[in-house]
Amino acid sequence: MNKIEFDILEVKSNILNDNDRSSDNVREILKKNNVFMVNLMASPGAGKTTTLVKTIEALKDRYRIGVMEADVDSDVDAITVQNAGAKVIQLHTGGSCHMDADMTKEGIEKLDISDIDVLFLENIGNLVCPAEFDTGATKKVCILSVPEGDDKPLKYPLMFQVSDLLLIGKMDVMPVFNFDVEACKKYVADLNPDMEVLPVSARTGEGFDKWIEWLVKEIQKFREKEV
């Protein structure tokens, strides 16, 4: 079995704090450390961890990668992600349905990002609450998986409004589900005309080159202080 070599930190939401101020604070810390951070959001079981594992594999020779695994409970994902080659911290939200900026800051401080180039926050599996809280991440990426259906932007609009990129995940199972990619793109364009939509499959690697290309381009922009 795999040795657990990461910290497990209990983080707590404080609704009295000013999240806008805290997220600005996280952004400053990231800038200072030259760390590009992605807030990865999706439903439970949409494939966040599998996508992260493949992403780490594709980027780890190029960047030093850190991952903050946020979960209500358990540490199964943190083990998986650590084995893929990332520096990992497990954050337990103790029932909280989202990560806010203060919780993110706590995680960043405990993980220590001085030896990291790219940091991923795997948010709680939830299409509602995480969309409401700016964690201070450089970019927000949402995964909508094919089995969930193409109509989710209609039902959970805020997530699709605030995200910078949408990955349509699990494209390899298209043959067994009714998922209309063009319809989904249209719903998304109505909410967020500027958002790019990339169909991918972490299992087969379909579309992954475009996702990695997007990341590398955004990391570059961030480093040139254009973001």
Place this chain on the structure above:
Amino acid sequence: MNKIEFDILEVKSNILNDNDRSSDNVREILKKNNVFMVNLMASPGAGKTTTLVKTIEALKDRYRIGVMEADVDSDVDAITVQNAGAKVIQLHTGGSCHMDADMTKEGIEKLDISDIDVLFLENIGNLVCPAEFDTGATKKVCILSVPEGDDKPLKYPLMFQVSDLLLIGKMDVMPVFNFDVEACKKYVADLNPDMEVLPVSARTGEGFDKWIEWLVKEIQKFREKEV
């Protein structure tokens, strides 16, 4: 196109209210009207609406069925469910990630349950927050769909602790996913030893007889005031 013949009600969560008292109040209203109510919870896209449609079809000659469709936005599911033969109300939660007992009561009053035997609440697609709020429903049913993975009870334990029945949904796509039903049952048994687990597919009808049998038995118990 289908004519929309249901009300759309904006409901709001009031965190200052005592949810326990309100849920007792909902239970009294249900008892008084002899209405058996199911709080149906699951992730986005787990198949709540499809399961409801098949359930309505199986039960509508036997019971008068009502459905409260809770969504952050949109009314696509309410249209679908109305076409299946249920009396429907669409509840918009205005961003709220769950239904509480007061919102449920508002919905019940607006729907008018005097001509209903069985009432389903399709909760917001979310494995975290809805588990925290007792709506006053007679029974809580959770759907975990095969594409989400068998490890979800580890990550979202409360949902599996509070539910009375777990449906493992989308069993027809088992061949294309790694989902270990026995492992899932074990995780669930550790959290909630008394909960029954029924594998079903709304698409093929697999296991649906057992789910309908469970419902009919529980409705009977409720009517005999054993619940």
